[in-house]
Amino acid sequence: xxxxxxxxxxxxxxxxxxxxxxxxxxxxxxxxxxxxxxxxxxxxxxxxxxxxxxxxxxxxxxxxxxxxxxxxxxxxxxxxxxxxxxxxxxxxxxxxxxxxxxxxxxxxxxxxxxxxxxxxxxxxxxxxxxxxxxxxxxxxxxxxxxxxxxxxxxxxxxxxxxxxxxxxxxxxxxxxxxxxxxxxxxxxxxxxxxxxxxxxxxxx
Ligand code: JB2
Numbered sequence: 001x002x003x004x005x006x007x008x009x010x011x012x013x014x015x016x017x018x019x020x021x022x023x024x025x026x027x028x029x030x031x032x033x034x035x036x037x038x039x040x041x042x043x044x045x046x047x048x049x050x051x052x053x054x055x056x057x058x059x060x061x062x063x064x065x066x067x068x069x070x071x072x073x074x075x076x077x078x079x080x081x082x083x084x085x086x087x088x089x090x091x092x093x094x095x096x097x098x099x100x101x102x103x104x105x106x107x108x109x110x111x112x113x114x115x116x117x118x119x120x121x122x123x124x125x126x127x128x129x130x131x132x133x134x135x136x137x138x139x140x141x142x143x144x145x146x147x148x149x150x151x152x153x154x155x156x157x158x159x160x161x162x163x164x165x166x167x168x169x170x171x172x173x174x175x176x177x178x179x180x181x182x183x184x185x186x187x188x189x190x191x192x193x194x195x196x197x198x199x200x201x202x203x204x
Contacts, residue, residue: 003060016065
């Protein structure tokens, strides 16, 4: 059993702790830079301090359990950690799929052959990613979202809950697709797209 330090003590961390335990990790500490959270617990795992204290667990792997794609990017660049990769045992991930460090795949997700997931990606509950997709670092595919084959998500892209992307389309870096949106045309870098079909509302 590997030791894991979970960074972040909010709602996303709760699911990360549950996933980590299901995947056989021992969650030895939770850290949060909001000092007021010290002493609280996430599913029984104590908030021991801030990320400045990461060195207290030199042999543990770590996982950024913060929903904000930009905050995960900032912390990944700054913190001297060895990152875990978590896959819930109920997820179906083809053996050809490549998964970057720090990435989490939650319960019920399905990932099909030859898809590549970058680093610190979130594949949330019951999302599906079909064959030959490319998912950039720090992207987040929210619960119940579906990517058809050959879709590409840029770095930090966010697909809201229940969003869908038809085959071969690209969602640009740091773009957002609103909940339930259906992407049938490429979405530009940094754009917000909403609706069915999803239409761009311009940069954030
Ligand atoms: O700038 C920051 C920062 N901003 C927020 N730097 C650092 N180091 N940490 C930051 N945080 C941390 O993110 C907070 O201290 C806290 O630990 C966490 C925010 O918690 P919250 O419960 O608000 O959100 P979350 O990121 O855990 O979960 C969101 O994203 C998930 C994917 C929620 O929307 C969930 O419902 C969602 N499932």
